[in-house]
Amino acid sequence: MENMKLKLRIWRQGGKYPKGQFVEYPLDGVNDHMSFLEMLDVLNEKLISQKEDPIAFEHDCREGICGTCSLVINGYPHGPMQQTTACQLHMRNFRDGETITIEPWRSRAFPIVKDLVVNRDAFDRIIQAGGYISIDTGQAQDGNAIPIEKDQASHAFDAATCIGCGACVAACPNASAMLFLGAKVSHLAQVPQGKVEAETRVQRMVHQHDVEGFGQCSNITACEAECPKGISVEHIARLNRQYIASTIGSEKVAN
Amino acid sequence: MTSWFAKFLTSSIGKKVIMSLTGLFLISFLLVHLLGNLQLILAQDQGQTFNEYAYFMTHNPVIKFLSYGLYAFILIHAIQGLLLAYNNRKARGDQRYAVKVDRTAGASKSSIYMGSLGTVILIFIVIHMAQFWLQMKLGNTEMVVYDEEPVKDLYTLVAAVYQNIGFVIFYVVAMIFIAFHLWHGFQSAWQTLGLNHKKYTPLIKAVGYVYSVLIPLGFAAIPVIMFLRQQ
Numbered sequence A: 001m002e003n004m005k006l007k008l009r010i011w012r013q014g015g016k017y018p019k020g021q022f023v024e025y026p027l028d029g030v031n032d033h034m035s036f037l038e039m040l041d042v043l044n045e046k047l048i049s050q051k052e053d054p055i056a057f058e059h060d061c062r063e064g065i066c067g068t069c070s071l072v073i074n075g076y077p078h079g080p081m082q083q084t085t086a087c088q089l090h091m092r093n094f095r096d097g098e099t100i101t102i103e104p105w106r107s108r109a110f111p112i113v114k115d116l117v118v119n120r121d122a123f124d125r126i127i128q129a130g131g132y133i134s135i136d137t138g139q140a141q142d143g144n145a146i147p148i149e150k151d152q153a154s155h156a157f158d159a160a161t162c163i164g165c166g167a168c169v170a171a172c173p174n175a176s177a178m179l180f181l182g183a184k185v186s187h188l189a190q191v192p193q194g195k196v197e198a199e200t201r202v203q204r205m206v207h208q209h210d211v212e213g214f215g216q217c218s219n220i221t222a223c224e225a226e227c228p229k230g231i232s233v234e235h236i237a238r239l240n241r242q243y244i245a246s247t248i249g250s251e252k253v254a255n
Numbered sequence B: 001m002t003s004w005f006a007k008f009l010t011s012s013i014g015k016k017v018i019m020s021l022t023g024l025f026l027i028s029f030l031l032v033h034l035l036g037n038l039q040l041i042l043a044q045d046q047g048q049t050f051n052e053y054a055y056f057m058t059h060n061p062v063i064k065f066l067s068y069g070l071y072a073f074i075l076i077h078a079i080q081g082l083l084l085a086y087n088n089r090k091a092r093g094d095q096r097y098a099v100k101v102d103r104t105a106g107a108s109k110s111s112i113y114m115g116s117l118g119t120v121i122l123i124f125i126v127i128h129m130a131q132f133w134l135q136m137k138l139g140n141t142e143m144v145v146y147d148e149e150p151v152k153d154l155y156t157l158v159a160a161v162y163q164n165i166g167f168v169i170f171y172v173v174a175m176i177f178i179a180f181h182l183w184h185g186f187q188s189a190w191q192t193l194g195l196n197h198k199k200y201t202p203l204i205k206a207v208g209y210v211y212s213v214l215i216p217l218g219f220a221a222i223p224v225i226m227f228l229r230q231q
């Protein structure tokens, strides 16, 4: 369809503290081949030409790999299509004349910067707490010299597909970041290079998760349903196992 | 310096481990409690079997010790659960979503309402204990004599309560809340402990669904059958 008419209900907020509110924008001439972000670009072009403040939203790769786009569309983080980022969502999934509500990620740990942009530094601090390998793992050919079963490598790679977007937090009724945390811990715990520091890593990363003010996991699995990469809550179970084994069973006391 | 163990218990995973272990203990208690109570309807002897069972349960030192553990575990589970629910609500921030959806991947919708389901169950437990346990402790029960041994007649007290259709409905409804709580809780407890396994998880889920229907159904049958028999 060449000319869709939409009514957009978008959250506008000047900064972290001023109160925000929904503003309605009618938009004509939307092509159903457009991506959701291109549709917002059209709206912003229109707002700029009318000398109005364009809508702030985040995006970078627009090909579903960077994890920057972050829109709650009609209640669904990244929109109603499963395993799809907002940038890979297309307007053919919406009806002509539809009202679309767009909100930012809502979490105490992700304060609003402006409109639909939130500050996700909390995720960076969780990674800084231990989401890395600090031992010398050698050159690329050394990686190939370390034996690892294909199945296990694939499991680790499943976890590694997490793009750190934060949709799991946005979707979780408890605003918990356990799926992100689980993916990061589980990824490194399953490869030989990561196992070396696994015990300290899990304690430090869980601690940082809690310090940031994310909620606790009730095993609701809304995170898995909305994760654009389909990360499974199986990784949360591995995180829990690792954490219990490390704090109770090992001699390590991190933090 | 807090100890490593205190840090564990107050971490977001530790708090859930407390919920899981106390919840699993309560699950095993429910089975024992049901098997005992079924004597209310199975033994048709004006309550002698049931009263003697109640006498045993309140006088055996091992069971008395376990019962204090049970009271503590209910309290810990309820307080920790309510704190979690409060904390999790706060984690969303002041502004909530305008459009609410509840899509989940593997868990039932019960998982979203564990705090509310638990609150109703807590109110039920308080009323239930005030009705039977407290009356017995205060000595408000008649005595009956079996083999020259005076025994508290808890059966008659229970039968009197279940003559009231209002209480029968209250008990049945409370069991529905427990069923929904367990529908999610049973499987969730194992996931919390890290047990998510291709070989065992399907079995845990199946046992959990059967358990969370059969046990509350068994409990609900007691007031209903006792009510009908007294008509």
Ligand code: HEM
Binding pocket: A216, A217, A218, A219, B016, B017, B019, B020, B021, B022, B023, B024, B026, B027, B030, B077, B078, B079, B081, B082, B084, B085, B114, B115, B116, B117, B118, B119, B121, B122, B125, B178, B181, B182, B184, B185, B186, B188, B189, B190, B192, B193
């Ligand atoms: C019949 C008694 C009860 C049984 C057998 C029971 C069992 C369970 C089980 C097995 C879980 C799952 C734990 C986990 O996910 O690791 C659970 C969770 C929960 N229970 Fe109970 N429970 C009972 C009563 C209560 C009461 C009285 C409350 C009080 C408010 C309560 C509040 C909660 C909450 C809030 C959760 C969810 C915790 C979370 O995942 O964030 N429960 N329960």
Ligand code: SF4
Binding pocket: A161, A162, A163, A164, A165, A166, A167, A168, A169, A179, A180, A183, A223, A226, A227, A228, A229, A230, A231
């Ligand atoms: S687990 Fe999924 S939803 Fe959460 S940050 Fe990673 S990719 Fe995004």
Ligand code: FES
Binding pocket: A058, A059, A060, A061, A062, A063, A064, A065, A066, A067, A068, A069, A085, A086, A087, A088
């Ligand atoms: S903009 Fe990179 S994933 Fe959407």
